Amino acid sequence: xxxxxxxxxxxxxxxxxxxxxxxxxxxxxxxxxxxxxxxxxxxxxxxxxxxxxxxxxxxxxxxxxxxxxxxxxxxxxxxxxxxxxxxxxxxxxxxxxxxxxxxxxxxxxxxxxxxxxxxxxxxxxxxxxxxxxxxxxxxxxxxxxxxxxxxxxxxxxxxxxxxxxxxxxxxxxxxxxxxxxxxxxxxxxxxxxxxxxxxxxxxxxxxxxxxxxxxxxxxxxxxxxxxxxxxxxxxxxxxxxxxxxxxxxxxxxxxxxxxxxxxxxxx
Numbered sequence: 001x002x003x004x005x006x007x008x009x010x011x012x013x014x015x016x017x018x019x020x021x022x023x024x025x026x027x028x029x030x031x032x033x034x035x036x037x038x039x040x041x042x043x044x045x046x047x048x049x050x051x052x053x054x055x056x057x058x059x060x061x062x063x064x065x066x067x068x069x070x071x072x073x074x075x076x077x078x079x080x081x082x083x084x085x086x087x088x089x090x091x092x093x094x095x096x097x098x099x100x101x102x103x104x105x106x107x108x109x110x111x112x113x114x115x116x117x118x119x120x121x122x123x124x125x126x127x128x129x130x131x132x133x134x135x136x137x138x139x140x141x142x143x144x145x146x147x148x149x150x151x152x153x154x155x156x157x158x159x160x161x162x163x164x165x166x167x168x169x170x171x172x173x174x175x176x177x178x179x180x181x182x183x184x185x186x187x188x189x190x191x192x193x194x195x196x197x198x199x200x201x202x203x204x205x206x207x208x209x210x211x212x213x214x215x216x217x218x219x220x221x222x223x224x225x226x227x228x229x230x231x232x233x234x235x236x237x238x239x240x241x242x243x244x245x246x247x248x249x250x251x252x253x254x255x256x257x258x259x260x261x262x263x264x265x266x267x
Contacts, residue, residue, distance in 0.1 A: 056115055
């Protein structure tokens with residue numbers, strides 16, 4: 001049961017209520033966003049990453065190449081470059097360069113992580129910062145932003161539901177994020193971070209959408225439930241969750257696929 005406030009205390013409480021601003025959603029802009037030559041991406045970090053560590057860039061596995069089912073690439077040399085956007089998305093802060101392809105796959109998820117030659121501190125010195133990967137599974141109804149560095153566009157919608165199996169051509173992805181209609185993503189938005197608008201943290205990576213109403217074909221993913229029932233949702237976009245990556249990244253720019261809780265496919 002709530003306690004009653006005496007008159008004076010009640011007045012003070014009412015004044016404080018009026019003067020205290022309400023909590024607002026995190027402002028989602030192009031901070032940490034990069035453009036690839038064919039896709040979008042973002043500079044990301046785990047909650048425990050140190051500023052002295054080499055920074056990571058998150059994008060899709062298919063932005064590396066169209067990979068075979070069950071193909072997993074781990075710790076390979078890389079020379080890819082990324083254009084780091086300014087906060088407004090109307091200019092660039094410089095070029096970031098990868099030194100390793102830390103991980104890439106289209107098995108179970110569609111994700112890739114590049115390790116840069118620059119540290120997180122150096123990225124901040126360029127006038128930007130990394131986005132934090134959320135270690136938590138998002139919830140249905142979450143207000144999200146899909147931020148494309150390639151198109152310099154931010155899509156706003158909600159995470160409508162989570163798809164048991166999302167099938168496209170030869171690939172099957174698990175526990176995919178289905179967007180509501182306003183996130184009508186297009187080619188070039190692949191690899192964009194899916195950002196929780198309330199926290200500013202990355203909860204997924206955008207990877208596909210059903211363009212023509214096709215059934216489980218290239219650029220026309222379909223949803224498959226436990227009974228094998230197929231559902232096609234024309235014009236709907238999807239992303240892959242990223243919380244399962246966090247346990248795989250213990251720090252120091254290392255990847256440990258055998259770490260407890262790591263949910264990424266192994267070679």
